Amino acid sequence: MIHMKDVWKTYPNGVMAINGINIDIEKGEFVYVVGPSGAGKSTFIKMMYREEKPTRGDIIINRNNLAKVKERHIPYIRRNMGVIFQDFKLLPNLSVYENVAFAMEVIEESKTNIRKKVMNVLEIVRLKNKARFFPHEISGGEQQRVAIARAIVNNPAVLIADEPTGNLDPETSWEIMHILEEINDRGTTIVMATHNKEIVNTLRKRVIAIEEGRIARDEQKGDYGYER
Incomplete structure (x- = not known):
């Protein structure tokens, strides 16, 4: 479903955000992406829907290599993925x-x-x-x-959620999480970046922790692992 092989991302200002990541996420998984601020989580998430392009390496989603796809094809690839943002981005x-x-x-x-x-x-x-x-x-x-x-x-195979509960109160955050669980139960793969320790530690899923642009931890039914 989602395969990253030797993925690196260096920004024009010289900041290296992602350092040689290798990861496989299978169809139907629910994965939390956690880590300290500035660790590379946002870049990791953005590369999945080609908001950012890796400097080198391969990112394959639904048999499409996002590292090599031409710009004009990106809208067509995004038709089979859904993205949820922290600030909603409604019209x-x-x-x-x-x-x-x-x-x-x-x-x-x-x-x-x-x-x-x-x-x-x-x-x-x-x-x-x-x-x-x-x-x-x-x-x-x-x-x-x-x-x-x-x-x-549009019934996407993959749903990418970037801090979907970040601007919400605790009660509303739980409502959102229960909806996401229902969507996952229908077969949609979900990758969710979050700082919500309580949610991660209560609704145990696979946890990928990113620190200094690297995979520091990858655990099934893992915990948040940070103070905040």
Whole structure:
């Protein structure tokens, strides 16, 4: 599913963010990515959806090598992956329904399919009754659920979550995690960067710890392992 082989990333300013990472993530896994601030987690996550390109090495997702794919092909590869951001990245002038539908419109789905699938995923994230609301009219937790709905509406094989509970209160964070677990139970592979010690230590999954750009720890049902 996801294979990284001898991956390095050095930024133009000389900062080496990723130092020779090798990792395999199988279909259907739920993986936490943890580590201190500045350890390379964000770069690790961004390379998975080609927001960043490795300096060298191979990143293969669904048989596509993201290190070698041409720029014009990236949007097509991203159609089979969903991304959830800490700050939601919703379009403020679109309703909840329209924000989710937009992800299908860009791949030119029919209006019939769009309506059916959007309402289905809004039901999964418990927001069917908020379809006509705008982002400023709903809570932060509800906005994140819209972002999740948008990320899964095209049935991606991989869901990449970058600090999805980072801006949320504890109760709302647990609601988001339970939704992510349900999505994972349906067969979607999830890779989630997080600083939430309580979530990692309670919902035991595979833990990949990154320190100074390297894999410091890779454990099944691991714990957070840091004070914060």
